[in-house]
Amino acid sequence: MTDTLAMLAIFSGLFFFFSGSIGLLRLPDLFSRLHALAKADNVGLALIALGVIILEPALINDIKIVIIWLLVMAASAISSHLVARHALRENRNDD
Amino acid sequence: MMSGGASTSILTIALLIALNLLLLSLLIGLFRAWLGPSVEDRFTAVLLIGTGGVAMLLILSILLQITALYDVALVLALLAVVGTVALTQSESNHD
Numbered sequence: 001m002t003d004t005l006a007m008l009a010i011f012s013g014l015f016f017f018f019s020g021s022i023g024l025l026r027l028p029d030l031f032s033r034l035h036a037l038a039k040a041d042n043v044g045l046a047l048i049a050l051g052v053i054i055l056e057p058a059l060i061n062d063i064k065i066v067i068i069w070l071l072v073m074a075a076s077a078i079s080s081h082l083v084a085r086h087a088l089r090e091n092r093n094d095d
Numbered sequence: 096m097m098s099g100g101a102s103t104s105i106l107t108i109a110l111l112i113a114l115n116l117l118l119l120s121l122l123i124g125l126f127r128a129w130l131g132p133s134v135e136d137r138f139t140a141v142l143l144i145g146t147g148g149v150a151m152l153l154i155l156s157i158l159l160q161i162t163a164l165y166d167v168a169l170v171l172a173l174l175a176v177v178g179t180v181a182l183t184q185s186e187s188n189h190d
Contacts, residue, residue, distance in 0.1 A: 003105070003106045006106075007106070007109050010154070013150070014113055014116050017117060017120045017147060017150070018120045020120075020124070020143060021120045021121065024123075024124050024139060024140065025123055025124065025126050025130075030133065030135050030136055033136065033139050034139060037139050037143055040143055040146060041142070041143075044146070045146055045150050048154065049150075052153045052154065052156075052157050055106075055157050061162055061165060064166075065153065068168050068172055071169065072149055072172045074176075075172055075173070075175055075176035075179075076142070076146065078176055078179070078180075079175065079176055082179050082180065082183045083135050083138060083139065083142075083182075085183070086135060086183040087133070090135075
């Protein structure tokens with residue numbers, strides 16, 4: 001039962017990772033690519049971390065995984081903001 | 096190699112499949128680093144690979160029962176945002 005739940009969470013996270021990478025490949029410009037990247041970063045990693053938390057018995061490691069997930073969410077938001085602002089400043093003259 | 100690993104063999108096989116699919120997803124995202132016209136486009140692929148690397152390390156630590164890999168995932172999550180700050184700040188100081 002717990003294995004099934006964990007597998008469901010991990011494969012749902014894989015779906016979001018695939019949609020993120022396909023969106024990174026297919027979407028037309030940088031800002032929509034950042035939008036696709038945020039899906040893989042937040043929801044994909046959250047579901048995979050949830051599956052690993054279900055499988056991991058030790059509480060201290062569960063807390064560590066939650067810390068990793070929070071750190072990745074903050075890092076994803078900061079990175080997207082910095083990259084988008086950098087691109088806006090660089091390409092101010094065209095389109 | 097995986098004798099002390101996950102509890103059932105079905106779970107082990109499913110985790111291996113998930114790991115390979117995640118690697119395939121990162122490979123799809125890597126095409127953007129090859130194609131991308133601007134530096135920011137290439138860097139979105141780097142961010143995706145950073146997050147995907149964290150997810151792969153989480154699955155690997157469950158699969159191999161090596162809890163030190165959580166710390167590696169923590170460091171990898173930190174390095175992605177350090178790389179972003181280095182890229183954006185160095186180029187904005189440049190011009």
